[in-house]
Amino acid sequence: MSGISNTNKPLEPEDTLNGAGRYDPNFTNHVISSIGPATDPRLRKVMTSLIKHVHDFAREVDLTVDEWMAGVDMINRAGQMSTDRRNEGQLLCDVIGLESLVDEITFKAAADAKDAVTQSAILGPFFRHDAPLRSMGDSISFDTPKDAEVAYMHGVVYDVVTKKPVDGAEIDIWQASTNGLYEQQDPDQQEHNLRGKFRTEKDGSYGFYCIRPTPYPVPDDGPAGELLKKLDRHPFRPAHIHLIIFDAESKYLDNDSVFAVKDSLVVKFEPRQGDEKAALELKYDILLGPTE
């Protein structure tokens, strides 16, 4: 399922299915050749491929003006709905798996250049750069709902090259509450609830209290939600903590609405003994790659 167009070969009969061969065979080259000589080489490569694939898509399905305009309208409405706190354009991409795919591509490039680090997953639209730095052992849950299970999450951050624990590594964590909402979506949660940064100790260890995550739907009141409904798909993501770690007992692990689950990121919450503040425990060590 990862065949790519080879435009240097002559058209074969099966390539002309759906009328793709009926259209002006020079049009796409005409558009691509308009790119001027002063263009950045990487941008030229990206745009050449994008134009080729978008045109091939339109020809393959005989896309009509009305269908294209419906797509333009969807994209414009996504932009109009986007704010500092909500990125609907990103969510549209997530629904067709694009964020998860570019995450895989970017991670592979980083892994090839370095060593095998802890696998990445998509950032998603609810990350905030301004999460507060909290102290070792603190809780990130300030408005803990009654149906939440409190868990203590801890582990050690290792340098993937030296294999030694990392002192002072910063970990950024965010998770939705049991109602499926992140704090910036929910007026009933205090600012930066279920969100925070931690620095590892000298021995590389980190630890904090959080809640066991629950599955939640992505926001479905915009174009991305409309698309999911029209595609007869549910909007749910499996339970996860953004670091990012998936709960092995969660529903939706095999049909995440944004396709971000990876086997190596699925974890088990265990019962925690002797801690009145949390009934569950999650141990998760992290292999940190070197920065550029």
Add this chain to the structure above:
Amino acid sequence: MSGISNTNKPLEPEDTLNGAGRYDPNFTNHVISSIGPATDPRLRKVMTSLIKHVHDFAREVDLTVDEWMAGVDMINRAGQMSTDRRNEGQLLCDVIGLESLVDEITFKAAADAKDAVTQSAILGPFFRHDAPLRSMGDSISFDTPKDAEVAYMHGVVYDVVTKKPVDGAEIDIWQASTNGLYEQQDPDQQEHNLRGKFRTEKDGSYGFYCIRPTPYPVPDDGPAGELLKKLDRHPFRPAHIHLIIFDAESKYLDNDSVFAVKDSLVVKFEPRQGDEKAALELKYDILLGPTE
């Protein structure tokens, strides 16, 4: 240049160029198979092809998270800039030739179903549905600038099936002024300047005064303009009247910034004798296809 992906064939060595074969070969099928059984068959076909081509594009160029986010940001800003009077999402599509391509596809489908009608071209972002109905022989130019050449445009509308003139056919015309601006972009032009609807006479004839069109740049203060600059491309469109008709003497006929020129739409303005209101004349007959 219109090869399409054939995903049923096994990957050949050249298909794995650029690392496309290094990524999870099941991911795209996983995303496509999430489309539910209640999905409209046409939407399923369109989205399956779109997902396949967008994923192939990302793999082909090893698209990174940062590059993808720059694209999301561009799309969101295009939506935020769009209003009833400006459609920046549409303009972004125009710049990569997509509107012109879906126009070709839609026109071919209509032509196959009926007969050879006058060729269509893209609607563009400056069409308004509420143009006023004007009387035969009226002018659409109310704030005629000093550098404008007034022209009388006229012709006959024929039914492509019966070959007979069409009585009462509605013609919608709009054009930019010599400063390159449509009236809705220009506070110095009166409402509906250089825009109007006409109905043909019993003999199918129509006629009105307009100005000879001049080349103009598409709006370049948004994401579409940024993209044109980054691609080292000029923003100019050849001189045209939206009906749509191109002036054979215009610059940019062979490198329209939105790729909408078709040979059959290029026309010649001739000197007009004995009319103090216009120095030029354009005769243009129209073959009208039957409505559905």
